[in-house]
Amino acid sequence: MGTLNVESLSFRYPGASDAALQDVTLAIPDGGIFGLLGPNGAGKTTLISILAGQMQGATGLVTANEEPLEALRRRRPGFLGIVPQEHAFYSMLSCAENLRFFGGVQGLAGARLKERVEAAAAFARIESVLARRAGRLSGGLKRRLNLAIGLLGEPQILLLDEPTVGVDPQSRAFLLESIRSLAGRGRTIVYTSHYMEEVEAICDRVAIIDRGRVLVSGTLSEVIRDGSGLEETFMQLTHRSLRD
Amino acid sequence: MRRLLALWEKECLALSRDVLGLAVLFLMPAAFIVVMSLALSDAFKGSPARETEFAVIAADPALADRLAKNLAGEGFRGVPGPASEGEARNSVRLAKYKLVLVVPHDFEQALVAPLDGGNALPELTLLADPALPPAQLLAFRQRVLGAALALRLSAMMRRAGIAVDADALDPRRAATLKVETVGGTGRPSSVQQNVPAWLIFGMFFVVMPISSLFIVERRDGTLARLVSMRVPFSLLLLGKVGPYFAVNLAQAALMLLAGRVLVPWFGGETLALPGRWDLLAAVTACTSFAAIGWGLLVAVCSRTLEQATVIGGVGNLLAAAVGGIMVPRFVMPEAMQRLAEASPMAWALDGFHTVILRQGGAADIALPCIKLVALALVLLAAALWVHHRRRVLSPA
Numbered sequence: 001m002g003t004l005n006v007e008s009l010s011f012r013y014p015g016a017s018d019a020a021l022q023d024v025t026l027a028i029p030d031g032g033i034f035g036l037l038g039p040n041g042a043g044k045t046t047l048i049s050i051l052a053g054q055m056q057g058a059t060g061l062v063t064a065n066e067e068p069l070e071a072l073r074r075r076r077p078g079f080l081g082i083v084p085q086e087h088a089f090y091s092m093l094s095c096a097e098n099l100r101f102f103g104g105v106q107g108l109a110g111a112r113l114k115e116r117v118e119a120a121a122a123f124a125r126i127e128s129v130l131a132r133r134a135g136r137l138s139g140g141l142k143r144r145l146n147l148a149i150g151l152l153g154e155p156q157i158l159l160l161d162e163p164t165v166g167v168d169p170q171s172r173a174f175l176l177e178s179i180r181s182l183a184g185r186g187r188t189i190v191y192t193s194h195y196m197e198e199v200e201a202i203c204d205r206v207a208i209i210d211r212g213r214v215l216v217s218g219t220l221s222e223v224i225r226d227g228s229g230l231e232e233t234f235m236q237l238t239h240r241s242l243r244d
Numbered sequence: 245m246r247r248l249l250a251l252w253e254k255e256c257l258a259l260s261r262d263v264l265g266l267a268v269l270f271l272m273p274a275a276f277i278v279v280m281s282l283a284l285s286d287a288f289k290g291s292p293a294r295e296t297e298f299a300v301i302a303a304d305p306a307l308a309d310r311l312a313k314n315l316a317g318e319g320f321r322g323v324p325g326p327a328s329e330g331e332a333r334n335s336v337r338l339a340k341y342k343l344v345l346v347v348p349h350d351f352e353q354a355l356v357a358p359l360d361g362g363n364a365l366p367e368l369t370l371l372a373d374p375a376l377p378p379a380q381l382l383a384f385r386q387r388v389l390g391a392a393l394a395l396r397l398s399a400m401m402r403r404a405g406i407a408v409d410a411d412a413l414d415p416r417r418a419a420t421l422k423v424e425t426v427g428g429t430g431r432p433s434s435v436q437q438n439v440p441a442w443l444i445f446g447m448f449f450v451v452m453p454i455s456s457l458f459i460v461e462r463r464d465g466t467l468a469r470l471v472s473m474r475v476p477f478s479l480l481l482l483g484k485v486g487p488y489f490a491v492n493l494a495q496a497a498l499m500l501l502a503g504r505v506l507v508p509w510f511g512g513e514t515l516a517l518p519g520r521w522d523l524l525a526a527v528t529a530c531t532s533f534a535a536i537g538w539g540l541l542v543a544v545c546s547r548t549l550e551q552a553t554v555i556g557g558v559g560n561l562l563a564a565a566v567g568g569i570m571v572p573r574f575v576m577p578e579a580m581q582r583l584a585e586a587s588p589m590a591w592a593l594d595g596f597h598t599v600i601l602r603q604g605g606a607a608d609i610a611l612p613c614i615k616l617v618a619l620a621l622v623l624l625a626a627a628l629w630v631h632h633r634r635r636v637l638s639p640a
Contacts, residue, residue: 052472077474086465090254092261097254104250105475153473 004028004157009060011046020046022212033183035203036192039238043212044192048161052082078106081155085162087142091135095126095145098134103152116152124148140171157188176202196231210238251483258457265453273446274502281438281507288434296380299325301332302347314391314414336371343384344371356399435513439503440596441569444589446495447535450488451556454539459549477631485536492532518599523609527595530616534588537623544627563589591615
């Protein structure tokens with residue numbers, strides 16, 4: 001079970017005149033893929049970082065399975081996982097060393113660690129490059145290693161921050177298929193992306209946020225108002241002016 | 245513990261693949277130990293290994309020879325002099341001679357003149373190369389005055405009807421003087437100064453790999469990922485303490501080995517090892533904690549690799565310059581010696597010298613060790629505080 005509720009979440013970076021997040025309220029149901037959309041600077045990564053516990057100082061309430069997320073994660077550290085936008089691994093270590101390390105810091109050891117490393121590597125189809133230095137992998141393989149690391153702890157809620165940036169169509173198709181299969185196994189996935197066709201293809205529900213506020217949230221059919229497509233709806237809601 | 249072991253393993257793997265970082269940690273101090281031990285070997289000896297040449301010119305060649313014979317020894321060697329005072333001045337100006345003693349033609353007559361207000365003292369002139377160290381010039385000046393006194397006494401005794409050779413009045417023949425240093429082997433030799441000094445310098449250079457990997461971790465998002473995996477920041481810092489403590493211990497073992505094997509192999513002295521290895525280990529450990537604390541603070545405070553390189557590198561160089569690593573403290577003026585007491589490298593050097601040089605006990609190394617550990621705790625607390633402030637304010 002991985003129901004996630006965000007209630008009136010606000011956050012302001014010190015010295016900033018505008019809030020990065022303002023009264024953000026989202027209901028992310030158990031299972032399925034929840035698309036989080038917004039132009040650059042909308043607050044997507046800030047929201048993901050707060051949910052992942054990387055940033056402190058936000059007001060509001062985040063609950064998972066009707067329990068404060070922070071308390072739940074203290075009890076079950078592996079309940080929530082993140083696959084960040086960056087290649088967040090050690091380029092000087094091999095893929096296997098990276099997987100073993102990130103498994104180890106999550107408390108895995110011995111046969112259990114070996115089993116999780118093998119399972120995550122198999123899922124991301126990186127078994128053949130496990131001995132290779134992570135920094136020498138192609139862009140697609142790096143994304144797959146990034147995903148594999150996020151799956152080591154078998155999280156019930158997985159936050160994916162633009163996981164397909166900079167990969168070729170083959171790797172992208174593979175990653176999307178993998179994400180879909182993860183949701184099929186009962187996980188709740190929060191997925192941010194700038195690629196509307198990706199979101200339309202894999203997400204059940206979406207929220208569009210801009211300037212720290214939720215503009216719309218619901219199922220795809222609820223959000224796409226006039227049948228013109230997600231991209232057109234997105235542009236109408238967030239306007240066409242360029243963002244920095 | 246399992247998580248800590250994973251962090252230590254990662255840090256060791258990352259460090260083992262940083263060839264440049266390892267070279268800085270091990271080759272740089274070893275190279276400094278060899279080069280500086282050999283280069284400064286004369287400066288640390290009571291008398292220079294290479295004798296300073298001098299000449300005596302006098303109208304009476306026999307007097308010149310006698311004086312030259314009395315002045316020779318203890319680092320000074322007489323050589324045939326130039327023909328005239330003019331030529332001597334020119335030769336000293338061109339650095340052909342370091343010292344030339346010019347004896348006036350009426351010197352011997354003037355020696356026997358009564359010492360009363362009516363007679364001027366006989367005047368000797370010492371021509372000296374300006375590059376000659378002041379201590380050497382002073383030593384030679386004392387030798388000249390001693391030899392002149394011996395000549396005067398001899399002349400006066402002859403006048404009084406006592407036949408005595410001036411050589412018998414040589415002050416060096418008055419008695420033998422044994423200099424005994426108390427509490428160890430005395431002033432450090434070149435190798436005893438340079439091995440601990442450059443070892444400390446090398447140990448503090450862990451600031452470079454610690455900060456560079458930490459900044460890469462922050463830049464690439466691995467630190468944020470670890471935080472999201474609920475790895476406490478204090479554990480992340482501890483994850484760096486263990487491996488770099490081991491690196492510092494390895495540095496200490498290898499640098500001592502360099503002092504025992506490498507320096508003598510290149511023709512220098514052999515490092516005298518301490519009697520108490522446990523005390524040496526204690527000083528090494530305390531120095532290591534301070535060095536790692538410094539590295540962690542620089543890592544947390546620096547936003548870029550360039551900042552870390554400048555803060556860490558310049559900080560180390562300043563602490564080394566002030567703390568008696570590059571220039572021994574005993575040659576510094578008093579004000580600089582007082583300033584040196586503020587450098588952690590000076591505390592560490594005090595500790596090493598107490599063990600290696602003065603054969604001190606546990607009580608003797610307590611103060612430098614307490615200072616180093618206290619500094620390490622302050623630096624670690626500061627690193628945690630800076631991180632806490634930044635984490636509240638912005639992404640980790």
